[in-house]
Amino acid sequence: MASGVLADEIRNKLGDLSPAERKVARVLLAGYPSAGFETVAVVAERAGVSAPTVIRFVNRLGYRGFPDFQTALRRELDERNASPLSLYEATDYGREGDEGTDSSSLIERGSRVFGDAVARTLAELPPHDLHHAVRLLSDRKRRITLGGGRFTHLLAQYLGLHLMQLRDDVRFLPDRDVERTALLADLARRDVLVVFDYRRYEEDKVAMAQLAKERGGKVMLFTDSWLSPVSAHAEVVMPSHVTAPSPYDSLVPTLAVIETVVAGVITALGDDAHSRMRHGEETATRIGLY
Structure with missing residues (x-):
């Protein structure tokens, strides 16, 4: 079973897809995530459908086109592979002049971030x-x-x-x-x-x-x-x-x-x-x- 946020989106949409679009979904899930970085023509050929069908499939997922879908997939992989160091460097944690370093701001930020994360998780x-x-x-x-x-x-x-x-x-x-x-x-x-x-x-x-x-x-x-x-x-x-x-x-x-x-x-x-x-x-x- 393919693992990932986008993979879950695809699986959740399977019941709403046309038979041709479902073929595209199965090709992407079977080769997830690497299949998502193929060209539209290659995905279409593997699924045995037309290129417009591949485009309609990603549109159903809420993406403007295949490059938009690939951007989301690339972002997911970056997030999956993130480390504390890469997150530190990407977001400028702890840099001089960074907001929210006093105690009251830290408490407020912690309350907001942790409260939201726990609520969303449950x-x-x-x-x-x-x-x-x-x-x-x-x-x-x-x-x-x-x-x-x-x-x-x-x-x-x-x-x-x-x-x-x-x-x-x-x-x-x-x-x-x-x-x-x-x-x-x-x-x-x-x-x-x-x-x-x-x-x-x-x-x-x-x-x-x-x-x-x-x-x-x-x-x-x-x-x-x-x-x-x-x-x-x-x-x-x-x-x-x-x-x-x-x-x-x-x-x-x-x-x-x-x-x-x-x-x-x-x-x-x-x-x-x-x-x-x-x-x-x-x-x-x-x-x-x-």
Whole structure:
């Protein structure tokens, strides 16, 4: 499955397209994103349609013409590959004379940016995926394995630590190669692999997701709005906006999604969650943690 904002736009339009336009859509999705940078003539030939049909297709997506569509595709790829350094340099963060450096302005800006990102993320969260995520994570017959990336391993740990208080069979991907290999080699049908993967996506996450799927397990993905390539193998995809008042992608909206999922798992587990939490509290008190 092609991953990306434009790919989603194309898939969402499939039901509204003519049979000829649908052929164009399938050619672009099958070779996404590289097919979108071919000429109109090449796309038309591959789809077995006329050049005007290709133009009508991109018009239906809201673009003035094929160059306009390619510009949007190029912008998407730039955004997918953006790094904190490239965002810093492109937007002049922190330069002398930059507005909003005093405390009150920073608070106002943070409130606006984070509030909007969280609101948009939750408003656009697919209800089916949220329901499926809760169902998988609350199924006590399943074993849950969580892993993240350079920064997002913190999110994997945050979700995992909550799940450990609610149910058993929850674990994290080990850092050491031998332990990680042993765990992945043991994946089976009862496993749910929860992956956190955000732009500048990590290749090992795709390989692990593919492995889990081949073994009959389920893959759950938390990612950004551009969608990690892991989405091609995921049963559940939970996208978040990552807009921040700094060059770094924000993890705040994803945190809101995680806490929404945790609330759903607590409700789904009911008395079992309550018993597990009480037993955990009693154990922690007995060994002097609380």
